[in-house]
Amino acid sequence: SAEALQKLNEGVALDPTHQRSWLTLGFVNSQLGNTEQARTALTNASQTGTDEEIHQSALKMLESLPKAQ
DSSP states (O other), rough: OHHHHHHHHHHHHHHHTHHHHHHHHHHHHHTTTTTTHHHHHHHHHHHHHSOOHHHHHHHHHHHOOOOOO
């Protein structure tokens, strides 16, 4: 929902190093069809933080996104 995106965007603005927030933002954007926003958030999730499980989840979600044209 728009409210979820707003809260997630506020969260990453407050703490841009919070890996799970980036992952969730990427997931929500991908579910809403916002492919480029999802790609950006998931890339940040894969490059931020040290949680290997989140890192791997972000990479898998990135692979499943439609290719950029």
